[in-house]
Amino acid sequence: MLPRTTEQNEKIKDERREQILFNALKIFARRGLVATKISDIARVSGFSQGLIYHYFNSKVDIYEELVARAIDNSSEMLLNLEQLPLPPLEKITFIAETIVDIIINQEDAAYYFLLITQAAVTENSSDSMAAMADDSFAPFQVMLRIITEGQQQGIISQDSPQDLTIIFWATINGLALNKVIEGNQFPHIDSKIIARIFK
Amino acid sequence: MLPRTTEQNEKIKDERREQILFNALKIFARRGLVATKISDIARVSGFSQGLIYHYFNSKVDIYEELVARAIDNSSEMLLNLEQLPLPPLEKITFIAETIVDIIINQEDAAYYFLLITQAAVTENSSDSMAAMADDSFAPFQVMLRIITEGQQQGIISQDSPQDLTIIFWATINGLALNKVIEGNQFPHIDSKIIARIFK
């Protein structure tokens, strides 16, 4: 048996990192940064507490990497959905449907949403995550643009676009939270209900 | 100057307790039980860390009293609103309006909502608060009843009452969260938008 190459070792190390990140996500999303113990992450991941520090420099490092991913993922998803060639109201309905769908079916999605919320509400704003709390958050901006377009076309209700956006994201975040709390008992919400907000 | 009577002392002690609870609420709601430090509560309240223990036995005691109040307050409010002599859809609209209103105008309301969420998601379910996570939570039940009634009368959309209830509370919780994050920048949401969910 030949010794492993450097690349193979790197690959294994990457997989371990991903495994740790995935386990950490679920705990951080529920408990937040401070209340999450390295020993919890280690135990769930199936190895000793000290070993975490072979893969990450600190607890905060893990947390920040996850928050960055949460923001990147959701921003990328919304910016992509925005490009779809659909009329505004249909686009919003499709976005709602897509998000509800991944919250239900993609195991980490609800946790990512919750993590963003946690990060925003905890206001450890020493770092980059303040970018999200304010309205420059890309998913927020995307919805504002679609709503405004729909209002110009007279398709979407003439309420304040900010209000509609806030309510939309409040609903999505609330659903993600519900999914995390309820787990598999969470029902498959009909996204048309959400779309009614805009009519 | 006469010495204070026992009753006067009790009154002062009660006021101090309320002051501590109010300050603690705002921190607990954002950070959760573990990440909140007694020294934070003490500093905001304007006295030494040790003095907290003159008024409460432990940090958990403060937290649990606040969670109990949050559950009691919201349950009482919803059960009262349910009694109003209004047709189902109007009742729901009025409930939405009332809740949005107190979230905006009553300083501690948004924090109480957020605290319930925090308690539910953190799953320290060693205690009484598990009662809320599941569907026996009174405000949840109230909405279910009103929706069911409205559906029998053909006034409310025939979607799953559970789904409608989940979306309604998801929206309310999301709004409370938004209020806490945004503070005074939070806009006065038109509750009619929320009521559209049910049409």
Add this chain to the structure above:
DNA sequence: GTCTATATCCAGATAGAC
């Protein structure tokens, strides 16, 4: 690469002076 100490720090809670 993984584990078992262990150093260090910090927060909850207590004791005792004023």
Add this chain to the structure above:
DNA sequence: GTCTATCTGGATATAGAC
């Protein structure tokens, strides 16, 4: 009733053996 030590436990992070 309030404050200033101080005890104690537990969590992060490090060191060093295997």
